[in-house]
Amino acid sequence: MSERIIDKTAAELADDIRDGKLTSVEVTQAFLDRIAEVDDTVGAFLTLDAEGALKAAAEVDTALGAGERLSPLAGVPIAVKDLFVTKGLRTTASSKILEDWIPPYDGTIVSRLRQAGLPILGKTNLDEFAMGSSTEYSAFGATKNPWDTDRIPGGSGGGSAAAVSARMAPIALGTDTGGSIRQPGAVTGTFGGKPTYGSNSRYGVVAFSSSLDTPGPVSRNALDGALLNEIISGHDERDSTSIPQDVRPVAEGARTGATGDLDGVTLGVVKEFADGSAQGAEAGVLEAYQAGVEQLIKLGATVKEISVPHFRYALPTYYLIAPSEASSNLARYDSVRYGLRAGDDGKHSLEQVMSLTREAGFGPEVKRRIMLGTYALSAGYIDQFYGQAQKVRTLIKRDFDAAFEQVDALISPTTPFVAFPFGSRTADPYQMYLSDLYTIPSNLYGGPAVSVPTGLSEGMPVGLQVMGPVMRDEVCYRIAAALETTQSPLLADTVPEIEE
Amino acid sequence: MSTISRDEVAHLARLARLEVTESELDSFADQLDVILDSMKSLSEVDTDGVEPTSQSVPLINVFREDQPHTSLERDDVLAGAPDTAEDRFRVPQILSEEE
Numbered sequence: 131m132s133e134r135i136i137d138k139t140a141a142e143l144a145d146d147i148r149d150g151k152l153t154s155v156e157v158t159q160a161f162l163d164r165i166a167e168v169d170d171t172v173g174a175f176l177t178l179d180a181e182g183a184l185k186a187a188a189e190v191d192t193a194l195g196a197g198e199r200l201s202p203l204a205g206v207p208i209a210v211k212d213l214f215v216t217k218g219l220r221t222t223a224s225s226k227i228l229e230d231w232i233p234p235y236d237g238t239i240v241s242r243l244r245q246a247g248l249p250i251l252g253k254t255n256l257d258e259f260a261m262g263s264s265t266e267y268s269a270f271g272a273t274k275n276p277w278d279t280d281r282i283p284g285g286s287g288g289g290s291a292a293a294v295s296a297r298m299a300p301i302a303l304g305t306d307t308g309g310s311i312r313q314p315g316a317v318t319g320t321f322g323g324k325p326t327y328g329s330n331s332r333y334g335v336v337a338f339s340s341s342l343d344t345p346g347p348v349s350r351n352a353l354d355g356a357l358l359n360e361i362i363s364g365h366d367e368r369d370s371t372s373i374p375q376d377v378r379p380v381a382e383g384a385r386t387g388a389t390g391d392l393d394g395v396t397l398g399v400v401k402e403f404a405d406g407s408a409q410g411a412e413a414g415v416l417e418a419y420q421a422g423v424e425q426l427i428k429l430g431a432t433v434k435e436i437s438v439p440h441f442r443y444a445l446p447t448y449y450l451i452a453p454s455e456a457s458s459n460l461a462r463y464d465s466v467r468y469g470l471r472a473g474d475d476g477k478h479s480l481e482q483v484m485s486l487t488r489e490a491g492f493g494p495e496v497k498r499r500i501m502l503g504t505y506a507l508s509a510g511y512i513d514q515f516y517g518q519a520q521k522v523r524t525l526i527k528r529d530f531d532a533a534f535e536q537v538d539a540l541i542s543p544t545t546p547f548v549a550f551p552f553g554s555r556t557a558d559p560y561q562m563y564l565s566d567l568y569t570i571p572s573n574l575y576g577g578p579a580v581s582v583p584t585g586l587s588e589g590m591p592v593g594l595q596v597m598g599p600v601m602r603d604e605v606c607y608r609i610a611a612a613l614e615t616t617q618s619p620l621l622a623d624t625v626p627e628i629e630e
Numbered sequence: 631m632s633t634i635s636r637d638e639v640a641h642l643a644r645l646a647r648l649e650v651t652e653s654e655l656d657s658f659a660d661q662l663d664v665i666l667d668s669m670k671s672l673s674e675v676d677t678d679g680v681e682p683t684s685q686s687v688p689l690i691n692v693f694r695e696d697q698p699h700t701s702l703e704r705d706d707v708l709a710g711a712p713d714t715a716e717d718r719f720r721v722p723q724i725l726s727e728e729e
Contacts, residue, residue, distance in 0.1 A: 231710055232709070232710065233710070234702050234703070234706035234707060234709065234710065235702060326687075327686050327687060328686075328687045341684060341685050341686065367692060367694060370689065370692050371685065371687065371689065373687055440675070442671070443671065443672055443675060445668075446668055446669040446671055446672050447672065449665065449668075449669065450669060450672070457646065461647075464647075465712060465721075466711070466712075466719050466721055467707075467710070467711055467719055468710035468711055468712075469710075469712070470712065471712035471713065474712070474713065474722050476722075478722060479722060479723055479724065479725070480721050480722045480723065480724050481647070482722075483721075483722045484647045485647045485648060485649045486649055488646075488647055488648050488649075489648055489649035489650070492648070497648060497650075497654075497658070498658065498661060498662070500646050500648065501639065501642045501643065501646060501648070501658055501662060502662060502665060502666075504642045504645050504646045505634065505638075505642055505662070505666070508642070508645065514673070515669065515672075517682060518672050518673065518675070518677060519672060520682030520683055520684055521675075521677035521680040521681070521682050521683075522672055522675050522677065523682070523683040524677075524680050524681055524682060524683040525675065525677070525680060527683055527686065558664075559661050559664070559665060560664055560665055560668055563665075574686070575686055576685075576686025576687055577686075600686070600687070
């Protein structure tokens, strides 16, 4: 049986389109057909744009026919997390407060996708305003994990990860504030890449936590993620936190890694991460991770133990900084300029309308974080909580700077546990927050980190995380691609049976 | 002893412009208490002389050429508003009857 279009990787599809073996319209239609086939069960997409995607695909086909030289992923369709602002295409952030918002502009990364000729299939589900670790906090219903539809697909980018895992898109966009690309990647058997903070523009990304939010790729393998990241990366003068440096050569890193040679690479295992039992990591996850470490050693890597003494403070530091920034960012939803308005019946003042609107528009996790952030920033507590968290962030950053003087990259499990059943952690927010235990540190120090599938536990995917020094993203891609060479077939090439 | 009281949660809700029901006050007080309790460990870290990190990358002020350029069309911007009047955002009254 010939290989289905939807089973090809993004790089393979791009080659086929460039070589004239497939048209972009054929490829885009194949993924739209797959969405029609399985998304009623998975629920990865909030909004589809079949017409826009097919129009963009036809334009690529015309340009290629005219001999134009296009981007390395021209014609390959993509799913976009519904946190990215898309002109003329509904953008909700999975919140009732933005339920019917049609943006009047494209964000920088979306503009770059359009310029590079990637048809946008639609917008994917997420935890409301990217606050969550399971996509259960979407105002429009949860996305299901294609590997087991009784389980969560991770969060906040569960929609993008599930779309790639279920073959509804070859690649997708995500954002990572505390692990929201890597954690869903790990639990759905996909590759997730968080670039160096500031290397990908946040202009036109609905803000959650401005010093942590990082857009990045979701894909089947490291090379596809690298190709996408090179398209969307680069300095943006409209984002004051954008780093004015060249795009990192991550595709070259992935291709180097694909040779399976890690001679001369030194990897650090974080001593405090490895003490998984103390952090509630499941035995099956640790076994799959350890098997991955042994494979990396066989490829020539040297592994040594590294101490990051302030690791245990990363979670509380994050959960003070992120909600503080969120409470400030979400003040813009004030019922005046866009989005929902409630209580405007002539009986309530503007202030009352604002409060009624925010009550009606925000879900429980968003309210919880707004309250937490308001508390941490309020007079009398700001030094004790927010100020102290910022100082501890300095110490965590110093720990990682010191670690990267000894090793090329650090490795860990991506998550402490495999995808859990729906509803099993919603009653206890702190238990939910533990999902991002291993991913949060790289957001705090700002460096790149990727999650690559490394095995199964209880029949569910497990991810191995590679963390690198700031602006050395290519190192992570090299190691991830090398680990992929030890899998035959690639774990991400397994198409999960989707049960209704 | 609780880190945060029910009254403090009600005060926070007012500050954050959130109407909160009585049952939400109870659940938020319980949940915030657990979360804040877990954060107490930060107070044990010696941070004397440590500078705070607000951004992981150094920020520099960014200037552009002082040249006019196009912005969003007014009609496009107003199209997303919940209510408009005479090419402006329309809001409910600001002052109450007593004021």
